[in-house]
Amino acid sequence: MVAIALVRLQLDTVLRLYALYWVDNPEDFATLVFSGRQIDRIAASDGSLMKDKYLIEKLKDKNPWIEDVYKNTSGLIHFSERHMHAAIRLPDDASGEMEFFLGATDPRYKLADYKEVIGAFFHCTSMIFHVADEWLVLPPLSDESEKQSHPFLATTGEKVTP
Numbered sequence: 001m002v003a004i005a006l007v008r009l010q011l012d013t014v015l016r017l018y019a020l021y022w023v024d025n026p027e028d029f030a031t032l033v034f035s036g037r038q039i040d041r042i043a044a045s046d047g048s049l050m051k052d053k054y055l056i057e058k059l060k061d062k063n064p065w066i067e068d069v070y071k072n073t074s075g076l077i078h079f080s081e082r083h084m085h086a087a088i089r090l091p092d093d094a095s096g097e098m099e100f101f102l103g104a105t106d107p108r109y110k111l112a113d114y115k116e117v118i119g120a121f122f123h124c125t126s127m128i129f130h131v132a133d134e135w136l137v138l139p140p141l142s143d144e145s146e147k148q149s150h151p152f153l154a155t156t157g158e159k160v161t162p
Contacts, residue, residue: 003114003117003118003121004072004073004076004117005073005076005077006121007069007073007117007120007121007124008069008070008073008074008076008077009077010120010121010124010125010128011066011069011070011073011120011124012052013124013128014059014066014124014127014128014131015052015055015056015059016039016055017127017128017131017132017135018055018058018059018127018131019039019042019044019050019055020131020135021058022044022045022046022050022055022058023042023043023044023045024045026135029042040052052070056070063123063127065120065123069120086101086106087100087101088100088101089101
């Protein structure tokens with residue numbers, strides 16, 4: 001459960017960092033964020049508020065997994081039935097018997113079952129490193145042709161490899 005929640009945390013970071021690419025002035029955007037403005041209340045250069053749905057739409061052409069990972073991890077950020085189902089099993093409805101699982105192991109899953117979660121975490125992390133490298137080391141992308149050649153923003157349909 002914790003690993004999946006961390007994937008969502010990484011994905012939320014990716015969405016908000018990449019918002020820098022869809023504003024007219026990234027420096028003004030950063031100033032607003034540092035002053036406490038929520039990103040979902042800031043408009044992109046096309047006038048749209050940068051809600052999660054908008055940010056996902058902007059990234060999903062090159063990263064089609066983002067929408068599913070976002071949806072599948074949503075119930076793990078805020079307390080929900082998914083937390084209960086992860087910790088409690090009802091092996092026999094008739095008797096009302098319950099099993100509780102707390103700790104680092106879950107007998108229902110093998111380590112290999114977490115491959116997709118681990119892959120999503122590493123991909124999100126590589127996207128964070130990429131945007132940090134561009135914004136902290138390289139000058140910002142200034143025109144549409146530069147954005148089209150960007151490995152996570154271009155919409156050519158090619159597969160992204162972290």
